[in-house]
Amino acid sequence: MSISITELAGAHCSHQTTALSEADIQSHLAALPEWQLDNGKLARRFDFKDYYQTLAFVNAIAWVIHAEDHHPELSVSYNRCGVKFDTHSVNEGRGGLSVNDFICAAKVDALFAQRAH
Template identity: 65%
Template sequence: MVTAAELIQKKGRHLEQGLSDAEISQYLAAVEGWTLQDGKIVRSFDFKNYYETLAFVNAIAWVIHADDHHPELTVTYNRVVARFDTHSVNGGKGGISENDFIAAAKVDAIYRQR
């Protein structure tokens, strides 16, 4: 079974193959707090104020951009909801890939540092 620590050490790469439902379940176990919703992995992050919220968004933008795997973000005063999926898998139909979990683990690591 993969761990969050192992995922953090990986770099995202171009993938054309999505994960199976069983593989998604295994990866979800490695990234606590993330759930599968509408074909994306999703997690909500809470903050004390807007400054902390935006600082988090800026921090994850820098890290995630390096792997070229960008989330869909909903940003409010004290909350960020991040959603990941991979548009290039399954013949361009989209789905969940290992890249989504690599990015989720890195976002979690940033959140824990606040």
């Protein structure tokens, strides 16, 4: 069963204790073509014109992910922001990917699409 970016962006995070299967991960990745797997995390890099745009994006991400209570790893520099999601509570605390990671990635994509050029 495939899922769309619109469905993901419209969903909300909930407590997760079970990681997605590899098939489910691949299905969810298909909805988010700019994202990739990086050492077990869902990752994407966003490029900007300058530091102001980068920080504005980071602040927008912070507001959205705080509302979802699902926080990524961020790496921020002058004109780029790296975002990595994973879920620490799945796989009996060993971590992995859950639907929450894909929900938040879709929300971050929506923020990036709305930015001023």
